[in-house]
Amino acid sequence: MATKEQIKINDQPKISKQSKPRTRAEDLRNSLENMIVDGLLAPGEKLDEMEIAERFGVSRTPVREALRALSSTGLVEVKGRRGMTVAAASISTLLEMFEMMSAMEGLCAKFAARRATPQQKRELRELHAELISSLEENDPDAFYEINARFHNLIYDASHTEFLAEQTRAVRRRVAPYRRHVTFQPGQMQDTIGEHEAILRAIEDADPAAAQGAASKHILLLGDNLTDFIASLPPGIR
Amino acid sequence: MATKEQIKINDQPKISKQSKPRTRAEDLRNSLENMIVDGLLAPGEKLDEMEIAERFGVSRTPVREALRALSSTGLVEVKGRRGMTVAAASISTLLEMFEMMSAMEGLCAKFAARRATPQQKRELRELHAELISSLEENDPDAFYEINARFHNLIYDASHTEFLAEQTRAVRRRVAPYRRHVTFQPGQMQDTIGEHEAILRAIEDADPAAAQGAASKHILLLGDNLTDFIASLPPGIR
């Protein structure tokens, strides 16, 4: 009946922190979120309840709950009674997102400069080295992934709960578009330099410098991305 | 059967923008959100699906969907399989929230200074006058409400979609705690002065000044609130 083969949802090897509910709706929420963030579901794409339910081998109920949950994050749009779609952001909205992320990453970096443990500083420096390696080996996929880990580590090092989570949320929100900019010529090179500045400010425990550097980094990234997208023919956007 | 009388959900007189879905789950989401924000449902309080369903005269399904939606906003916490509660923030989390709001309100004010229409500037000035009146008449409830409208108007005047919505979201998130601080001695007086600074910067179309003033305003507010809450006996928090 199901034309597409069933997808095995989150069969993660139960990491130590298994406090998570482990319910179908929750797993679905994660899976769908990842699929959107990774671009497997394109912005604007229609999300058919029954099709998703069939593909994941569950009923419509947990699917609906997962989609509702994602809609509050902004990753999914509910259209009255006409189903839900993967959220599609306009260029002006993208600009706003980066403006916001710039501020929030700045805050995270500020706190990280004040609170990062020596261990975390070491790990940051290590990731930075890995990032440079991935650039030298010209491996954009690795670059993208290591870059994400670098930023995530800064969030962790900020030793905040709410702020870190909100920042991650915005990051996820722009992720579907963000990947494109990584492959822009010169982008990776610029990133290395900007990360270096952030990293140094954190190592020096200089909150203001860290905030400024992180904030600037994201703003530049946003400019590049929106320039890129604006250069695309309207149909593709 | 239902021990408590049924509550009439959103019977709003269909404002012009009736593009909204008008579905039970959506209405419930709004109603519950308002109840939490207005303090009718206290932080930490248990949310019983069946009880809510009965009180609103609907089945559990839309209730669950509404609660799921709110959980992604952070207003509601899902506790494994043991139901959901109104989110309760720790003091450190509250501090983070205000730190974030400070940055976001600053951004909104910055854009408002650049983009506010003359009409909006007039309305802001008008609301400011009303705020002063409510202070003189010693009407904290009116003060609270007018203050909210003042800030909302700034969000509107920023002419942003995403940023304004996110800022409102954080505002709603802290609202359950925020009300307390309004009644702190001197708080209302201070607010007037800080609003005056924001207002003047917007009228002068000075983005940097507006950003600074708005940011500072929220930070001060946050300090007062957390001081106040920290002074409470742990049981009440």
Added chain:
DNA sequence: ACTCGGTAAATTGCATACATACAAGCTATT
């Protein structure tokens, strides 16, 4: 040929019924 209207199909929204997991209380055993 194009548009307008109506009807049918499909999809979403809601309700109810069923399954499952957690909790509390009781009993039995040490």
Added chain:
DNA sequence: AATAGCTTGTATGTATGCAATTTACCGAGT
């Protein structure tokens, strides 16, 4: 008497069925 295990009860999670609305398709009229 205390603790451990079982049992029962309650509340959450999931599935399915039905109702309502939207969309798409087809035919008729201009």
